Amino acid sequence: MERLSHEAAGRGRFITFEGIDGAGKSSQIDAVVSLLRAQGRVVEQSREPGGTALGERLRELLLHEAMHLETEAMLMFAARREHLAARIEPALAAGHWVVCDRFSDATFAYQVGGRGLARDKFEALEAWVHPGLQPDLTLLFDLPPEIAAARVAATGAAPDRFEREQRDFFERVRTAYLERARLDPARFCIVDATRSPASIRADIEDVVRDRLQP
Ligand SMILES: Nc1ncnc2c1ncn2[C@@H]1O[C@H](COP(=O)(O)OP(=O)(O)O)[C@@H](O)[C@H]1O
């Protein structure tokens, strides 16, 4: 029903990509954005934490400065509040599509699942910052943490504060993502991210076409 009312109002669609570090999301986002643009959609591509000038400054702090867990959770939502106000909400209202690398499911997975933030605190922040708004489609790239870690290591890039976490942390993050997906199966699509990039790409193009096209 929610989807139909968005359509009737000419609202755009909101697609998010989620998964543990090294799942292969970033590699697939450009392909989905290109597909949608080729279909004539106006698409805003973005990421979290980030997406605005202020959000990108908060991202630098979040990825590199040690901080209290609740500070981390609140800064994630502060960046998100700015992102929603400055980009996501205006784009959707204008009928544009928004494709975003991570959103609040990442806070549930990393801060609640990975780090142990109290669920009621997460729920309070989510209800404050985006009451009634969730993505129309969330592609969850799922794979064992050891495969993801090997991919991250092979890039040779210096790991950030999250990428330096151990395997048990990413096991908890993965479990939390899967739990969140079970709670909202109409929104989530779980992608087996161990497969080749070409086969993943073909699947997610089918999902975007089947679930979101009028
Ligand atoms: N399906 C895949 N199979 C093997 N390697 C992959 C796959 N997808 C991405 N990679 C590689 O894994 C690394 C991490 O991918 P990336 O898209 O940056 O992941 P994420 O954005 O989810 O952290 C990159 O070096 C990328 O080339």
Ligand SMILES: Cc1cn([C@H]2C[C@H](O)[C@@H](COP(=O)(O)OP(=O)(O)O)O2)c(=O)[nH]c1=O
């Ligand atoms: C949006 C968000 C990201 N994060 C973390 C997950 C990532 O490790 C990091 C940056 O996200 P991202 O740029 O997606 O990292 P990568 O491309 O390496 O997968 O921020 C949270 O812990 N909570 C959040 O709410």
